[in-house]
Amino acid sequence: MDSFRIQGGRRLAGRIQIEGSKNATLPLMAAALCTDGTLTLRNVPCLSDISNMTKLLRQLGVEVDGECGEVKMRVVDPNAIHAKYEIVKTMRASICVLGPMLARRRRARVSMPGGCAFGERPIDLHLRGLEALGAKIELTEGDIIATAPNGLKGTTIFLGGPFGSTVLGTANVMTAAVLAKGTTVIESAACEPEIVDLAVLLNSMGARIENIGSPRLVIHGVESLGSTVHTVIPDRIVAGTYAVAAAVTNGDVILEEFPIDCMLSAVDRLNEIGVHVETIAGHDNPMHATVRVTSDRTLKPTTITTQPHPGFPTDLQAQFMTLVCLAEGNSIITEKIYPERFGHVAELSRMGAKIYRQGPTCVVSGGHPFKGAPVMASDLRASASLVLAGLAAEGVTEVSRIYHLDRGYTRMEEQLNVLGARIERVREESKAPATESASSGASVPVTAKVEL
Numbered sequence: 001m002d003s004f005r006i007q008g009g010r011r012l013a014g015r016i017q018i019e020g021s022k023n024a025t026l027p028l029m030a031a032a033l034c035t036d037g038t039l040t041l042r043n044v045p046c047l048s049d050i051s052n053m054t055k056l057l058r059q060l061g062v063e064v065d066g067e068c069g070e071v072k073m074r075v076v077d078p079n080a081i082h083a084k085y086e087i088v089k090t091m092r093a094s095i096c097v098l099g100p101m102l103a104r105r106r107r108a109r110v111s112m113p114g115g116c117a118f119g120e121r122p123i124d125l126h127l128r129g130l131e132a133l134g135a136k137i138e139l140t141e142g143d144i145i146a147t148a149p150n151g152l153k154g155t156t157i158f159l160g161g162p163f164g165s166t167v168l169g170t171a172n173v174m175t176a177a178v179l180a181k182g183t184t185v186i187e188s189a190a191c192e193p194e195i196v197d198l199a200v201l202l203n204s205m206g207a208r209i210e211n212i213g214s215p216r217l218v219i220h221g222v223e224s225l226g227s228t229v230h231t232v233i234p235d236r237i238v239a240g241t242y243a244v245a246a247a248v249t250n251g252d253v254i255l256e257e258f259p260i261d262c263m264l265s266a267v268d269r270l271n272e273i274g275v276h277v278e279t280i281a282g283h284d285n286p287m288h289a290t291v292r293v294t295s296d297r298t299l300k301p302t303t304i305t306t307q308p309h310p311g312f313p314t315d316l317q318a319q320f321m322t323l324v325c326l327a328e329g330n331s332i333i334t335e336k337i338y339p340e341r342f343g344h345v346a347e348l349s350r351m352g353a354k355i356y357r358q359g360p361t362c363v364v365s366g367g368h369p370f371k372g373a374p375v376m377a378s379d380l381r382a383s384a385s386l387v388l389a390g391l392a393a394e395g396v397t398e399v400s401r402i403y404h405l406d407r408g409y410t411r412m413e414e415q416l417n418v419l420g421a422r423i424e425r426v427r428e429e430s431k432a433p434a435t436e437s438a439s440s441g442a443s444v445p446v447t448a449k450v451e452l
C-alpha cells in the first residue's frame with residue numbers, strides 16, 4: 001500500500017487545471033449499455049474507479065477503447081447481463097449499470113453493493129423507482145435480478161428518501177425511463193451537476209428529458225438511442241479540494257477549468273472564512289472558469305451543513321473541516337447526507353485538531369496549528385482532508401492507505417507538487433500483501449473492500 005510523506009508548511013503558488021469529474025464519468029460510461037451506437041467520452045480522468053468501471057463494462061459485453069482522456073464504448077455482446085460481486089465490491093457506483101442494462105436488455109443481474117466506510121448505503125430508492133417503471137425485482141444469492149420482459153412503462157415516481165434525493169438512484173431511474181413507453185415524471189430528482197451532465201448526454205443520444213437540473217424531471221420515452229461524443233464536466237470536488245489546499249497554505253493559486261457555476265455553496269463558505277475565489281477568465285462560461293484563490297492571514301470560523309445540491313456537498317465536508325481547524329474560533333459542521341461520515345475526525349485530532357463530535361455535528365475549535373504525524377486514510381474524501389492538513393502542518397505527515405485517494409484524484413501528489421508542495425509517494429511493494437481489516441483479525445485483500 002502506498003503512502004504519502006508530506007513536508008508541511010510550504011506556501012502553494014502557481015497554476016493547475018481541474019480534471020474531469022469522476023462522479024459524472026461513472027454513470028456516463030454506464031449509459032453505453034443503453035445504445036447500440038458508439039459512446040465517446042472526452043476528459044475522462046485517470047482513476048482506479050474508472051478502470052474498475054471499464055472492467056465491469058467489459059464483463060457486460062461492452063468493448064471499451066481507451067483508459068482515460070478519450071474513451072470509446074460500444075456493446076458487442078448484449079447477452080452478458082451479470083455484474084459480478086468481484087467487481088461490484090470494489091466500487092459502489094457499479095450499481096449505475098442496473099438502470100441502463102434493464103432498459104435496453106430487459107433484464108439485468110447486479111451484485112448488491114454493501115455498506116461503506118461511512119455507514120449503510122441503501123439502494124431501496126433505486127429499486128423502488130425501477131419497480132414503479134414495471135420491473136420485477138428479486139434478490140438471489142446476493143444479486144439483484146431485475147426483469148421487464150415487455151419493456152418498461154412511464155409513470156410518476158417520487159424518488160425522495162429520508163436524506164433527500166439520491167444521485168445514483170436518479171441516474172438509474174432516469175436512464176431506464178428514457179427507453180420506457182410513455183412519459184415518466186421523477187419528483188424529488190437529484191439536481192447535482194453530474195445528473196445534469198448525464199441528462200445532457202442522454203439527450204444528445206436521442207432521449208427526450210425535460211426540466212434538466214430541476215427536482216421534477218419529465219422524460220418522454222423513445223424507441224432507441226444512438227451514438228454521441230460528449231465531454232465530461234470538470235470535477236467540482238477536486239476543484240474544491242485544491243481551493244482548500246491554496247487556503248490552508250496561505251497560497252496564491254490559479255485553477256483552470258474551475259466549475260464555479262456549480263460550486264456556489266462552497267465558494268460562499270470560502271468567502272465567509274476569508275478565502276477569496278476571484279474569476280479571472282471564463283466569466284461567460286462559468287462551468288469552465290479560471291479562478292485565483294488567495295486567503296486572508298486570519299481565517300474566520302463558520303457554520304457548514306451538508307445538503308443535496310445546490311447545498312454544500314458532503315464530498316467537501318472533510319476538506320472544509322481541515323480548513324476551519326485553522327480558523328480563529330469555533331465552527332460547526334453538520335453532516336446531513338451521511339451522519340457517520342467522520343472517519344477523518346480522529347486522524348485530524350492526532351495532528352492537533354480540537355474537534356468535538358456529537359452525532360452528525362462537530363464543533364471545531366479552531367486556531368490550533370497542525371503538527372505532522374502518521375495518519376491513516378479511511379475513505380476517499382477523508383484522505384484528502386489529511387493531505388490538506390499535512391500541507392499546513394509543521395513537520396512531516398505520513399498518510400497511509402492512499403489507494404483511497406487514487407480512486408478520485410489523478411496523481412494528487414504531482415498536482416500539488418507543481419504548486420510547490422513537497423509530497424513523496426512512498427511505495428511499499430516490498431511489504432506483505434496489505435489487508436483492509438488487520439485490526440479485526442480478518443484477512444481481506446484491500447481490493448476486496450466495498451467502496452463508495
Ligand code: EPU
Nearest residue numbers: 023093121122123124125126161163166167168337380452
Ligand atoms: N439513500 C437512501 N436510499 C437509496 C439511496 C440513497 O436512503 O436508495 C440515502 C443515502 O444513504 C444517503 C442519501 O440518500 O444518505 C444520498 O445518497 P445518494 O444516493 O445520493 O449517494 P450515491 O448516489 O450513492 C453519490 C456520489 C457520492 C456522494 C453522494 C451524495 C457517485 C459515484 N457517488 O453517491 O460520492 O457522496 O452521491 O452527493 O456519484 C465521493 O465521491 O466521495 C462520494 C462518496
